[in-house]
Amino acid sequence: MSKIGKLPVAIPAGVTVTHKDGVVVVKGPKGELSQAVNDLVSIELKDGELCVSAKDDSKASNAAHGLYRVLVQNMVTGVTTGFTKTLVVTGVGYRAEVQGKHLVMNLGYSSDFIAVIPEGLTVAVDAQNKISVSGISKQLVGEFSAQIRKLRMPEPYKGKGIRYDSEIIRRKVGKTGVK
Numbered sequence: 001m002s003k004i005g006k007l008p009v010a011i012p013a014g015v016t017v018t019h020k021d022g023v024v025v026v027k028g029p030k031g032e033l034s035q036a037v038n039d040l041v042s043i044e045l046k047d048g049e050l051c052v053s054a055k056d057d058s059k060a061s062n063a064a065h066g067l068y069r070v071l072v073q074n075m076v077t078g079v080t081t082g083f084t085k086t087l088v089v090t091g092v093g094y095r096a097e098v099q100g101k102h103l104v105m106n107l108g109y110s111s112d113f114i115a116v117i118p119e120g121l122t123v124a125v126d127a128q129n130k131i132s133v134s135g136i137s138k139q140l141v142g143e144f145s146a147q148i149r150k151l152r153m154p155e156p157y158k159g160k161g162i163r164y165d166s167e168i169i170r171r172k173v174g175k176t177g178v179k
Helices: 059-080 138-151
Strands: 016-020 023-027 032-036 041-046 049-054 083-090 095-099 102-106 113-116 121-125 130-135 161-164
Touching (some): 016 041, 023 059, 059 138, 095 121, 102 138
Antiparallel strands (some): 083 130, 083 161, 095 102
16 A cells, blocks of 8 residues: 555645546635546545545555645646746856747757647746746646757856756866866
């Protein structure tokens, strides 16, 4: 049995959770999210808490037990507070700006990168080239942030590129002249 899956998901005031036909729908002040649930787990709503339990003791059922509990917890957190990831663009001449529904980035290549901002996400860029991606879906925020970072991964010699705000780049020493 999953240690994470045993914990109940607290449902705060203003959030409604419904479970019908294998789909969990969470509605809150920031929006609505839905997730299809596998037949290996059962979901019960009682006393302002949602409990996920495995149907049997199979390995697949135990794995799905913790997974779906965390997915529901992320949906509840998303519709109440939302998720945000911050990326830092470092390099001479590197810049990013939001133009309507597009994120336009100059990353040292001959042409600019234009990324279409997905529906449900908001992207903001401040003066210090910090890109802030926020939304209610943790998966969508993380996936879009990873796609942006992949355009110009941080390199270890000068530290140029796009990195997460909390990421630490291990710097390498460059070549030294031999005397």
